Amino acid sequence: MRRQIVAGNWKMNKTYPEALALVNELATDLQNNPVSNVEVIVAPPFPYLAALSDKKGDAIQLSAQNCHQKDSGAFTGEVSATMLASVGCEYVILGHSERRQYFQEDSMLLEQKLKAALAAGLKPIFCCGESLEQREQEIHFDFVAQQLKDGLFHLSNEEFDKVIIAYEPIWAIGTGRTASSEQAQEMHEFIREQVSRAYDAEAALKTPILYGGSCNAQNAKELFACKDVDGGLIGGAALKSADFLTIIRSFQ
Ligand code: 3PY
DSSP: OOOEOOOEEEOSSSOOOHHHHHHHHHHHHHHHHSSOOOOEEOOEEEEOOOOOOHSSSSEEEEESSSSSSSSSSSTTTOOBHHHHHHHHOOOOEEHHHHHHHHHHOOOHHHHHHHHHHTTTOOOOEEEEOOOHHHHHTTTTTHHHHHHHHTTTTTTTTHTTOOOOOOOGGGSSSSSHHHHEEEEEEHHHHHHHHHHHSSSOOHHOOOOEEESSSOTTTTTTHHHHHSSTTEEESGGGGSSSSHHHHHHHHOOO
8 A cells, every 4th residue: 555645835834833833733633643544744934844853743754845956055045955854854845836936946956956855865745737727728747747757757766766746736726726536536647657657667556646736624535535646735724733634634
């Protein structure tokens, strides 16, 4: 059976006391009612990572939302993968559509960031997904295949082994619109097929593919019931402990 994962992408939200309170609520609940079949990851803003690494407990793993492609140097305002690993971070989200859109991150840059993350011992959560326009033009499969080919499939088998893929249709991010379970399953199956072609059937079978894009406490169960959906990368609903815990417990 594949790993089942629920990761919360907090984006640029919460003050430090609010972040502490949220992690505390999650940790307490997961300690009182452990979930054995789901890996739980939270991705808070950079300033909170070191402290949360001490306070999160064993049931929660920590992710960053981004990293720089270089290891150190004169890059004012940036944070390297090595720094993240040194404060106990285990994952890093790369290629989120907001980074691609607002910070012009392209596949060439993502290739460097992936290498830097892996070299530092971080496991990448690599995001892909099409815009509404691309879906309406019916080029969404080609577009996602290209994103994977250019941004991800340059990794060696050994490197790729560490990767989680997140499919996040841009038209479903922060819009309240969610892909239907059929649309999600269809794309996840397609992504798995691309992994099989680029690597092998075993890699395809093993790679966790998460759904992201307005996944919430109401729709998670239906989405997670899809054969090729191995969990979610959760935006807004990860900011409230009750919702996030419901999503964590949405696997059947
Ligand atoms: C969303 O659901 O809004 C996300 O972007 C998760 O990363």
